[in-house]
Amino acid sequence: MLATLRHYPSTLNLLLSASLVLTLARAITLPYLVIYLAGNFGLSVADIGLVIGSTLIIGSLLSLYGGFLVDRMSSYRLILTFCGVFTAGFLGAFVAPELWLFYGCLVSVNLAYSVIDIAVKSAFASLVPVDQRGEVFSIKYTLTNIGYAVGPFVGAGLAGIDMSLPFLMSAGLGAGFFFIYFVWGDRRLATGETGEKIPFLAVGRVLLRDYRLVCFTLGGVLSAVVFGQFTAYLSQYLVVTTTPQATYEIISTLVATNALMVIGLQYSLGKRITHKHLNLWLAGGLGMFALGLGGFALSTTLMFWAVSMAVFTVGEIIVFPAEYMFxxxxxxxxxxGMYYAAQNLSNVGAALGPVLCGFVLATQPAHYIFYLLVLFVLAGGLLYFLGVSLAGGVTTAAD
Known part of the structure; x- marks a missing residue:
């Protein structure tokens, strides 16, 4: 992967570094939100879940307009603007004395992160030939996962000194990238300025008429219930079925397994995913999700949990770049920009996952959550395949 990066132009490498730096900034803080919200604002576990989930959903919905801006504005100005919003959001969270202000800052961070992500993915289409985009998406996802793997350890060290310091560190990383992009960013980079200018609501109607996109977006929402927040619902399941000590040990192992698998395999496997045979790749990825869920349901030892997580992660490694390619x-x-913003609505499914699984755990036998999750895999897969069939199986990128 490093050899490949050395051959990329500096503009592309700078965009890829945005995925690493901003994800690292986010990952430093997010794992400690539960503790921070409980300690600083006295929220219950249910209220904390509502705050974190709703800010993610609101940020994703608002990013639809961000995608519209990606198609209208210079990418340079847009990335700088939302990088500023990202930094200000973390600074605001660092000093926020009231919950409503802290809530607004979290929404700002999630919105800015989503819009920058949309701008980066849209820029790939302008900078990279069609047959190389799968490789670039895989590098991006690998860098994103490195950020998510390293961030919590940095956050843990800072939180041990003071619980508010992770927010300050995240703001510092955002400000650092703002300066780097201000100096070295490509001011001429544009992703969607050549087409017909259509008002935002009219664009929404255009998107709704593209049944391929509708099917794939809904499939992404349903699938994200399964893989978007898997540590959350597995933690809920383990808390109900095992001891707190066992829960901590198993979850720590699963997070490490997932991170190592993604960092080790994402690039080598993901670069092989192309537009050709996309439906077969999706079938394989979704099948791995189902097998992994079956393994979780049957797991009785730490090794069995880790092997099941490895199988589940292979599905994640395949499905993410396949979604991007479609x-x-x-x-x-x-x-x-708008198409990638629609894809970001899968975050709604990720936010709903722990809520739905929590309801099942409260009302049904614990292992029923895996039946529910397999149903979401099947329903998401049907919508994916319907979208692919409507697209004619293999199509040519619309440029």
Whole structure:
């Protein structure tokens, strides 16, 4: 992967570094939100879940307009603007004395992160030939996971000194990237300025008429219930079925297994995923999700949990770039931002996962959550395959 990065132009490497730096900034803070919200604002576990989940959903919904801006504005100005919003959000969270202000800062961080992510993915289409985009998406996802793997350890060290310091560190990383991009960013980079200018609501109607996108977006929402917040629902399941000590040991092992698998395999496997045979790749990835869930349901030892997590992670490694490739394949050049913003709505499914599993755990036998999750895999897969079939199986990217 490093050899490949050395051959990329500096503009592309700078965009990829945004995924690493901003994800690291986010990962430093997010794992400690539960403790911070409980300690500083006295929230219950239910209220904390509502705060974290709703800020993620609101940020994702608002990013639809961010995608519209990606198709209208210079990428340089847009990335700088939302990098400033990202930094200000963490600074605001650091000093916020009231819950409502802290809540607004979390929404700002999630919104800014989503819009920058949309801008970066849209820029790939302008900078990278079609047959190389799968490789670039895989590098991006690998760097994102490195950020998520390293961030919590940095946050743990800072939180041990003071619980508010992770927010300050995250703001510092955002400010650092703002300065780097201000100096070295490509001011000429544009992703969607050549097409017809359509008002925001009219663009929404255009997207709703693209049944390929509708099917794939809904499939992404349903699938994200399964893989978007898997540590959350597995923690809920383990708290109900085992001891707190066992829960901590198993979850720590699963997080480490997932991170090592993604960092080790994402690039080598993901670069092989192309537009050709996309439906077969998706079938394989979703099948791995189902097998992993079956393994979780049957796991009785730490080794069994780790092996099941490894199988589950292979599904994640396949499905993420496959989703990107499909959207890249069907998006018109002048609407790429909006198409990627629609794909980001899968965050709604990620936020709903722990809520739905919590309801099942409260009302049904604990292992029923895995039946529910397999149903979401099947339903998401049907919508994916319907979207692919509507696209004619293999299509040419719309440029």
């Amino acid at each position: 959207i890249d394949n069907i998006a018109p050049r002048h609407l790429r």
